[in-house]
Amino acid sequence: MDKFLEQFSLTVEDSFSSTNYIAYILLCAALLYLLAVIYNRYGQSISNRSQLSKVLMIVGLTTFIIISIVKSSLALSLGLVGALSIVRFRTAIKEPEELGYFFMAIAIGLGMGANQLLPTLIGFVVLLLIIILQHKGQSSSITQNLLVNLTCDTDKKTAIIKEISDTVSANTTQVEVKRIQHEETSVAINFLVKVKSLEDLNSINTKLIAIDPKVQVTFIDNTL
Structure with missing residues (x-):
């Protein structure tokens, strides 16, 4: 019973390491920057890609921070669900490609925030290879x-x-x-x-x- 109640504790894990946190957030930022470069280079969206690429980094790093905070407490996780249920995003996604890159940024933030370095890197590399291979053979525009x-x-x-x-x-x-x-x-x-x-x-x-x-x-x- 005590172990079950400990899951609702708002205290941060004793094993928290500021060094690891800084290393992961810097690596997360590097991956998001690379994603932004890939989007600017290979994206097919007709909108201004340079603006959206900046937003990708903000979304990914925000996701990283949220996951780093809530992963140590079930109570915080449940509170996050309640908080997000009242958020409404009014900006329309005009093209499916934009939504795909947003999900990639969120996935990077989730993976790095949960300290899942290897799965995140493997998935990111596979996605980049798919994007580059799809772009090959297509005429430049x-x-x-x-x-x-x-x-x-x-x-x-x-x-x-x-x-x-x-x-x-x-x-x-x-x-x-x-x-x-x-x-x-x-x-x-x-x-x-x-x-x-x-x-x-x-x-x-x-x-x-x-x-x-x-x-x-x-x-x-x-x-x-």
Whole structure:
């Protein structure tokens, strides 16, 4: 009975070693940094990957800290379940790939926080090999912000927007409309596009100009 009650104790284990804790959290940070580099290099998400890669490190290290605290006490573990039940995440995950990398960051934090070094390293290496092998054979892609500005009559705006959108969609591998701005005699559209090569960008530019010679087309690097 005494042993059972000891599981609910809020005291930290006597075997806690600050040296081991520092070593594990530094190693966890190193693995998360490598994960962020891999995501920036091999990720296919059209969103700004540099921003998400920073969040991956924060999520992983936060998971490490939580697991390091609650693993020594069943009471803390139960309290964590209750605390998380009232948390609501409002930010939508736009692409499944982003969710996959978030789970990888959480898994690294869990494994290192529980002092499971070998299983974590083996699993991490296997996942990296899978990501790299999947990326091999795939053509490299270019992600750009595409700004389209055009002066037109009010009654032609709807048709012009549709024609521009269809042209951009037909010549890109992935497209996302970021902003459409209507003014009295003009239309401004901001797309986030992914293409296979610079030739595709030139093709989009040529076809948009063919819609109307007055159209203004601007490409901006997505990493800026």
